[in-house]
Amino acid sequence: MYLASFSFTELLQQIVSGAGAGAVYASLALALVLIYRAMDVANFAQGEMAMFSTYIAYALVGGDFGLLGSKLGFNGVHLDIANAFWIAFAVAVVVSFGIGVLLERVLIRPFEGAPLLTLVIVTLGLFAVVNGLAGFNWGYVFKTFCCAFPQSAVNLGGVSFNYTDLGIIAVTVLILAAMAVFFRFTKLGLAMRAASLYPESSRLVGVRTSWMLALGWGLSAAVGAVSGIMVAPVVFLDPNMMQSVLLFAFAAAVLGGIESPIGAVVGALLIGILLALVGTYLPGGENLRTPFALLIIVAVLLVRPAGLLGRPETRRV
Amino acid sequence: MAPPESSNGHGLLELREVHASYGPIRALHGISLGVPNGAVVALLGANGAGKTTTLRAVSGMVRTVGSVRFDGRDITNSKPEDVARLGIAHVPSGRGTMTQLTVWENLQMGAYVRRDRGGVRKDFDRVAGYFPWMGERRGQVAVTLSGGEQQMLAIGRALMMRPRLLLLDEPSLGLAPLIVRQIFEIIATINREEKLSTLIVEQNANLALKIASRAYVLEVGRIVLEGTGAELLRHESVRKSYLGD
Numbered sequence: 110m111y112l113a114s115f116s117f118t119e120l121l122q123q124i125v126s127g128a129g130a131g132a133v134y135a136s137l138a139l140a141l142v143l144i145y146r147a148m149d150v151a152n153f154a155q156g157e158m159a160m161f162s163t164y165i166a167y168a169l170v171g172g173d174f175g176l177l178g179s180k181l182g183f184n185g186v187h188l189d190i191a192n193a194f195w196i197a198f199a200v201a202v203v204v205s206f207g208i209g210v211l212l213e214r215v216l217i218r219p220f221e222g223a224p225l226l227t228l229v230i231v232t233l234g235l236f237a238v239v240n241g242l243a244g245f246n247w248g249y250v251f252k253t254f255c256c257a258f259p260q261s262a263v264n265l266g267g268v269s270f271n272y273t274d275l276g277i278i279a280v281t282v283l284i285l286a287a288m289a290v291f292f293r294f295t296k297l298g299l300a301m302r303a304a305s306l307y308p309e310s311s312r313l314v315g316v317r318t319s320w321m322l323a324l325g326w327g328l329s330a331a332v333g334a335v336s337g338i339m340v341a342p343v344v345f346l347d348p349n350m351m352q353s354v355l356l357f358a359f360a361a362a363v364l365g366g367i368e369s370p371i372g373a374v375v376g377a378l379l380i381g382i383l384l385a386l387v388g389t390y391l392p393g394g395e396n397l398r399t400p401f402a403l404l405i406i407v408a409v410l411l412v413r414p415a416g417l418l419g420r421p422e423t424r425r426v
Numbered sequence: 427m428a429p430p431e432s433s434n435g436h437g438l439l440e441l442r443e444v445h446a447s448y449g450p451i452r453a454l455h456g457i458s459l460g461v462p463n464g465a466v467v468a469l470l471g472a473n474g475a476g477k478t479t480t481l482r483a484v485s486g487m488v489r490t491v492g493s494v495r496f497d498g499r500d501i502t503n504s505k506p507e508d509v510a511r512l513g514i515a516h517v518p519s520g521r522g523t524m525t526q527l528t529v530w531e532n533l534q535m536g537a538y539v540r541r542d543r544g545g546v547r548k549d550f551d552r553v554a555g556y557f558p559w560m561g562e563r564r565g566q567v568a569v570t571l572s573g574g575e576q577q578m579l580a581i582g583r584a585l586m587m588r589p590r591l592l593l594l595d596e597p598s599l600g601l602a603p604l605i606v607r608q609i610f611e612i613i614a615t616i617n618r619e620e621k622l623s624t625l626i627v628e629q630n631a632n633l634a635l636k637i638a639s640r641a642y643v644l645e646v647g648r649i650v651l652e653g654t655g656a657e658l659l660r661h662e663s664v665r666k667s668y669l670g671d
Contacts, residue, residue, distance in 0.1 A: 303524055307522065309506075310523075314515075314587060
């Protein structure tokens with residue numbers, strides 16, 4: 110019966126909507142890769158940081174600053190202008206950058222040179238703290254945060270596609286392109302790459318490597334924020350909204366190669382499409398998405414630990 | 427040996443009674459040496475004598491007691507990046523090549539602190555003058571270079587800093603004799619043409635002494651001998667220990 114209901118149009122739509130979801134995973138996966146390349150640690154708090162960034166954008170648009178706002182009496186203050194969503198988006202991304210830098214200075218810096226496990230535990234602690242803070246301030250209820258893109262569809266060659274899916278894909282492509290330009294063509298981007306790969310040589314030419322790491326955290330928080338703000342209108346906003354996204358982003362980063370930014374994006378799109386197909390075409394597939402993501406992580410780590418686009422020999426020399 | 431008289435006074439780099447240790451292991455036991463302005467100074471010694479540690483003490487890469495002065499300024503235990511910003515270019519042992527970056531990117535990293543774009547361009551031409559292959563192969567990823575080319579690239583990167591003092595840690599390490607000779611000729615040329623003060627650490631005493639105006643011999647963390655390059659070349663124990671006579 111499942112095959113009987115198959116239509117090519119639906120398949121195409123599922124692929125595009127899967128790629129849209131994948132684009133959300135891509136930004137978060139990119140954020141994970143940025144920090145992993147800089148310090149060899151998976152930042153388990155990445156999703157929660159993105160969630161918090163999303164609340165910042167949400168508060169700017171709707172004026173709901175939660176408990177803090179009601180105590181200090183500035184709830185209701187919001188961006189009352191055209192394109193408020195996108196201005197809030199930009200402000201939240203910039204603020205997130207600052208928060209990322211600050212987190213590195215305050216939380217990570219004291220552990221410079223500590224065993225990796227210590228750092229992993231610190232990010233787990235950060236996960237719990239950020240989640241708790243958001244819950245404390247805004248409560249664990251779903252909020253609507255609307256909308257990045259028109260809530261309608263466009264008809265292309267007889268198949269209709271959501272503006273939301275197409276828009277998220279476009280934003281992700283733009284972010285990736287901006288990152289590529291930054292790391293490849295700017296002096297600061299070059300220095301950040303060098304500092305993460307060759308910390309000692311970099312210091313010997315005058316690079317303040319410790320600040321490069323803080324910048325990495327800032328960039329990563331900013332890119333992660335994009336992911337949260339893009340997904341919130343689709344899934345509703347709540348303090349736990351990024352947890353499944355984080356798992357899918359991990360799957361994407363591992364699949365693409367945890368050290369490869371392009372790999373992370375390719376992996377994320379593949380995961381998004383695969384999960385959409387699993388959800389649509391497998392009986393009960395909607396509930397199989399999370400186990401399926403875990404299966405991909407395990408399978409990749411077993412068969413090709415470096416991932417699709419990672420190079421096994423790119424380890425530090 | 428008496429404490430070296432030569433290091434009193436107007437050297438560009440002055441080490442006075444420098445002790446250094448890695449955790450509980452002491453690597454330097456109070457060494458004093460100096461690099462006069464514009465000179466090439468060689469630091470000789472066997473493996474584990476403390477040569478590399480001496481350079482690391484200058485660059486702030488090892489805990490140090492004593493005094494390290496650069497151009498009259500106390501830089502003891504400064505951070506490596508701050509030492510670099512003062513104008514000390516340190517080419518570490520094993521070259522510190524940024525292997526995944528291209529030749530051009532490696533050289534750009536040398537110019538990281540500089541803001542004068544025009545000057546950086548000019549210095550690239552200057553470096554490519556010493557090492558002509560770099561001009562044609564600037565897009566090549568450094569990991570694909572030979573060992574000798576990587577050493578030249580490391581020196582080129584140091585020159586891009588427009589340093590006032592060059593620290594070279596065993597530039598001959600792992601290289602064929604012909605390549606080593608080439609590299610030493612270039613080091614001598616650079617010193618001659620630019621009056622770039624250079625402190626060079628070497629096991630290959632013969633070549634180092636030929637280009638050095640002054641040299642020190644280290645043994646287990648102490649300076650046991652010093653003199654002009656020519657003096658040490660003739661010195662009996664140096665010939666026995668380091669020149670294979």
